[in-house]
Amino acid sequence: MQQIHHLINQWYQTNARQLPWREPHVSGWAVLVSEFMLQQTPVVRVLPVWTEWMERWPRPQDLAAEPVSEAIKAWGRLGYPRRAVRLHAAAVEITTEYNGEVPTSEQQLLALPGVGDYTAAAVACFAFGQPTVVVDTNIRRVHARLFGGAALPEPNPRASEFVRARQVQPEDLATAVTWNISVMELGALVCTARSPKCEQCPVFEHCAWIAAGQPPPHYKPKGQAWQGTDRQVRGAMMAILRDTDGLLAPSAFLSDLATQQEPIFIGLQSLDSPLEQRERALAGLLADGLATEESDGIRLPS
Structure with missing residues (x-):
């Protein structure tokens, strides 16, 4: 085992990618943001968004001072935008409970909104040098x-x-x-x-x-569908909400899409999704806190 440890660690020292959240003395906040963004998302897509976030919100209190709608907008098309909502909530808790400093222990990290076993272990290890057991x-x-x-x-x-x-x-x-x-x-x-x-x-x-002779997998991995799914429709709706200043009537999503003349509706129109699917997708956005319904319309949460 010691030889295996040495060989893999030595390989990393020579072959590791140069990623900004791995730089020496990078903040715990920078690592935490990267771990939120990298969940089910490739590095190449995360890099530009992470860079913009860190320039705009270099500390958790900087993000916490803004409405959650700004976090959702800045999340852009990374996917799974609930991560943006949870990261904003984590920033608020870090600001109010930890004086703006990301906690260093695995257990404290685990108590933050949106932080699970993997993220807590990863941040404790990669940001604070703790020998946690990281499993992704x-x-x-x-x-x-x-x-x-x-x-x-x-x-x-x-x-x-x-x-x-x-x-x-x-x-x-x-x-x-x-x-x-x-x-x-x-x-x-x-x-x-x-x-x-x-x-x-x-x-x-x-x-x-x-x-063992490189035996084949004992099951066939299933890719995650996207085309025609509720997730795709939700994503198109989120794009509309991000690009809209102010309120949108629910009918904007649920009526005959062919009547919508605004360019921001092109993405949703192209999906040609049935009314039942759009109703389900909109209800999901509201339930997940990605949109809020007021007396006169729907908008991103404030």
Whole structure:
């Protein structure tokens, strides 16, 4: 295990991507924002939005001072905009409960709005150098192949995967902190889901999956549908709300879309979604706090 730790950590030192939230002395807030944005979103899409956010809101109290609608607008097309609402709520709590300083312990981080087990462990490790056990999709895949001999981890995380992650964690503090990010980067760049670059892997000779003859996955991964889904319709509605100053009558979304002349409706019109789906999508936005309904119309939450 010590040799595996050394090989992967050494590989990371040479091959890691230069990402701004990994820079030395970067703030805990910068890391927290990156972790919110990187959930189910590739780095290439996150980079420009993260940069704009950090220029506009370099501290949590800067974001907390603005209405949540501004966070939703600035989130743009990253997807899953509930993350923007939760990040704003986390900024408010950090400002009011922690004097504007992101808490350093895993348990305190876990208590913030929108922060789950992975994010709490990742921020504690990457921002504050704590030897937490970080387990994300990339790490699960590397562990499944390197130690388990399986092509892919289970479709949904299992308790046994977290037990294994703790078992293979280095005992030395500094080595453990580097190990988390190193394994994650290895999964992102080399030990990928579809086309792993095994010839570039620093632990090729130690890999249980290679030793087993690279057996195929024991299930067929299912991609997440987008075209024609409620999520796509919600996204088109959110784009309209972000581009609208003031209120919109519910009928703007629910009446005959062909009658809408405003350019901002082009995206929703092109979907040709049935009324029932638009009603469901709008109800979901209201329930999730991404839109608010007032007596005279609908708008982004204030």
